[in-house]
Amino acid sequence: MDQRVIATQVVESLRKGIPPQRGIDLYSVGNENLIEGVKKFHLSGITDRGIIRFISGSWGAGKTHFFRQLREIAFQNDCLVSNVELDVNSAALNKFQSIFSAIIRQIATPSYYAGQSALEVAPFGTVVRESLAWLATGSREVGDEIAYEQFTKASEMLMRDHSIDIDFRKMVKHYWETFLPEAPDPSVIEQSRGEILQWFSGEGTVGAFRKQFGVSKIVSKENAKVMLQSLAGFVRLSGYKGLLILFDEAEQAYSVMRKSALRDAHNNLLSLINNIETLSGLFLIYATTPDFFSDPKHGIVIYGALSGRIGKPENHHPRALDPIWNLDAVETKLEDYQEAARKILAIYAMAYPEAESNLPNESKVAERVSQLYSYHPKLAAIRFWRLLVAALITVFDDYLEGEPRTTEKLYDDVMERLPEE
Numbered sequence: 439m440d441q442r443v444i445a446t447q448v449v450e451s452l453r454k455g456i457p458p459q460r461g462i463d464l465y466s467v468g469n470e471n472l473i474e475g476v477k478k479f480h481l482s483g484i485t486d487r488g489i490i491r492f493i494s495g496s497w498g499a500g501k502t503h504f505f506r507q508l509r510e511i512a513f514q515n516d517c518l519v520s521n522v523e524l525d526v527n528s529a530a531l532n533k534f535q536s537i538f539s540a541i542i543r544q545i546a547t548p549s550y551y552a553g554q555s556a557l558e559v560a561p562f563g564t565v566v567r568e569s570l571a572w573l574a575t576g577s578r579e580v581g582d583e584i585a586y587e588q589f590t591k592a593s594e595m596l597m598r599d600h601s602i603d604i605d606f607r608k609m610v611k612h613y614w615e616t617f618l619p620e621a622p623d624p625s626v627i628e629q630s631r632g633e634i635l636q637w638f639s640g641e642g643t644v645g646a647f648r649k650q651f652g653v654s655k656i657v658s659k660e661n662a663k664v665m666l667q668s669l670a671g672f673v674r675l676s677g678y679k680g681l682l683i684l685f686d687e688a689e690q691a692y693s694v695m696r697k698s699a700l701r702d703a704h705n706n707l708l709s710l711i712n713n714i715e716t717l718s719g720l721f722l723i724y725a726t727t728p729d730f731f732s733d734p735k736h737g738i739v740i741y742g743a744l745s746g747r748i749g750k751p752e753n754h755h756p757r758a759l760d761p762i763w764n765l766d767a768v769e770t771k772l773e774d775y776q777e778a779a780r781k782i783l784a785i786y787a788m789a790y791p792e793a794e795s796n797l798p799n800e801s802k803v804a805e806r807v808s809q810l811y812s813y814h815p816k817l818a819a820i821r822f823w824r825l826l827v828a829a830l831i832t833v834f835d836d837y838l839e840g841e842p843r844t845t846e847k848l849y850d851d852v853m854e855r856l857p858e859e
Contacts, residue, residue, distance in 0.1 A: 445788035452782065455820075455828040455856045457503040463510050465781040466503070467774045473511060475758025480721055481515045484680035488670075488717035490710065493725035494751040495765035498821040501725045504765065505684050508723065512682040513548040517721070518565065518673055520545040521684045526694055532702035535662040539639045541669070541683055549578060560635050563613070569676035570614045578677075584617045601671035603664055605653040609637050610672065612651050663709065670719040680719035687726040693736045704741045711747050728766065772811050775822070776804045779830055786834045793838050806833060809845040820856050828852050 444461045451458035480489050495501045509519045522529055522540045529540035542562050549568065568578045573595050574588035592614065596607050613634045616627045633650070636642050640657035647653050657665050673681045692700060710722065730737055731750050738745045749761055756763035780800050787794040798806075810829055814822050829852045836842040843851070 442788055442791075445785045448785050449789045449831055452827040453831040455824040455852075457506050459506065460510070461785070462503065462506045464785050465778050466507055467778045467781070468768060468770055469504065469507065472756050472758055472763065473507065476508065477511060477515065479758045481512065481517065481679070484517065484682075484719060484721050485674060486718055488714040488720045488722075490714045490722040490724070491760075492748060492762040493723060493765060494728050494731060494762055495725065496727060498824070499765040500768075500821075500823065501686065501765060503823075505686065505723075505725065508682065508684065512721075516548070516679050518545055518547055518678055518681045519684065520681065521686065524685055524687045526699075530695075530699070530703065531692075531706055532695065532699040533659065534706050535640050535657055535659050537706075538657055538662040538665050538669075539641075541666070542635075542638045545681070547578075547678075562638060563631060563635055565673075565676065566610055566613045567617075569610070569672065570617060572677040573675070582617065583619050584614075586618060589614060589618055596675065599671060599675050601668070602675070603661070603668040605655055606638075606665060606668040606672065608653050609634050609651060663713075666720070667717055670717055674719045680721060682721045682723070685722065685724040687724070687730065692730065693733070695736070700736060701741070704738065704744050707738075708741075708744045708747065711744075731762075770823075772808060775811060775826055776807045779803050779807045779826070782827065782830050783834070786831070790838070796837050796840075797834055798837055798842075803830070803833075806830075806845060806848075810849060813845065813849045820853065824856060825849075825852055828856060 445464070448458045448461040448464060480491075493501060493504070505521065509521065512519050520541045521544050522537065524531055524537075529536050531537060543560065545565055546561050547564055547568055549564070570584065570589070570592050571578050573592035574584060593611050596602075596610060599607070613631060616630055622630075633642075637647055637651070637653070637656060640662075642656060644654075644656050647656055655661060670681060692703065695703060707724075714720070714722065728751060731745075731748070732739060734740070738748060751762045751764035751766070752760065753764065753767050755767055755769070756765065780803065783797065783800065783803050787797060807826065807830075810826060811822065814825060818825075829848055832848060832852060833842065836848075
């Protein structure tokens with residue numbers, strides 16, 4: 439995607455005080471060592487093993503920002519990414535089939551994320567389309583049709599891969615068939631693709647899919663973990679190094695579960711941990727709040743086996759090999775904020791190159807950051823990061839209009855505009 443387009447998207451997101459969907463790496467500071475460790479120790483070997491890590495962070499500690507940073511790094515390292523928000527309704531850990539369904543619904547390829555791929559009815563459709571192109575031609579690009587010889591080549595490679603469940607393979611092959619020249623008209627094709635993707639999401643009945651596609655099962659509680667393993671195998675077969683799954687636990691989701699459901703959720707999590715090494719190609723990261731580790735009523739401390747396997751957050755700057763990355767232990771200094779501000783200034787100039795000469799220099803920006811930093815109470819309802827990025831964009835906008843406001847007024851205006859976390 440054009441860098442100016444990305445820069446403009448970053449500016450618009452930061453104006454609201456939220457992390458952008460793209461371009462996080464353009465201004466991020468403070469996690470350089472952790473990110474380098476992730477690339478060195480985890481992403482480099484993801485093809486050969488499964489990995490799981492936990493993130494602990496209070497609300498506003500930067501989990502969303504860090505997740506988007508990890509997503510960009512994963513895409514740059516030729517991995518797929520699925521970002522799943524865990525909650526008791528649509529993706530509950532005690533119902534693992536709902537977790538698999540959410541992974542499928544949220545999965546994305548680097549080209550899909552960058553807006554460079556042909557859009558399917560769902561992101562997983564892009565994964566399946568690109569897998570066909572990769573196995574048939576060694577490229578990730580496929581048009582609306584594919585030659586029968588290329589389809590046959592890809593199908594033979596797929597059906598020989600016994601690390602993937604047989605019904606999973608059958609449904610992928612049926613999806614590929616919609617790209618053959620003799621496929622029916624577009625409306626029928628789209629309907630067929632939609633029905634196939636419903637199977638991967640666990641929707642529908644066994645009877646209907648057996649009759650139409652010749653499979654013997656649908657995704658269910660009993661086979662969801664096998665399907666996850668099959669998904670990992672399919673990702674590797676498709677030429678990617680692996681799949682990064684970012685689990686983001688919704689606010690206190692575990693605290694509203696019934697006791698039996700909570701135990702099921704804990705058992706599923708323990709099963710993932712115990713079997714992660716057999717799930718080659720999967721990198722699971724589970725982000726939650728400190729209560730998850732310590733709450734005496736709902737936390738993992740009530741389940742000794744799980745608590746023993748995970749441990750507790752340590753009070754030091756997170757390192758890639760730590761089982762838990764404690765974002766609350768990250769100490770951000772004034773110099774870090776000033777460095778981020780310098781990068782945001784460059785992003786703004788990239789978004790509006792015609793106005794670069796009107797913007798303040800780096801020295802003035804650093805001074806403004808220092809003033810804002812001194813104004814902001816340490817225990818304010820809004821974290822300084824959110825205030826800073828929104829305030830910087832406001833400052834740059836002011837300079838373009840020729841009417842910079844005082845730091846005191848800037849602070850009050852931005853604080854009034856930003857909702858509490």
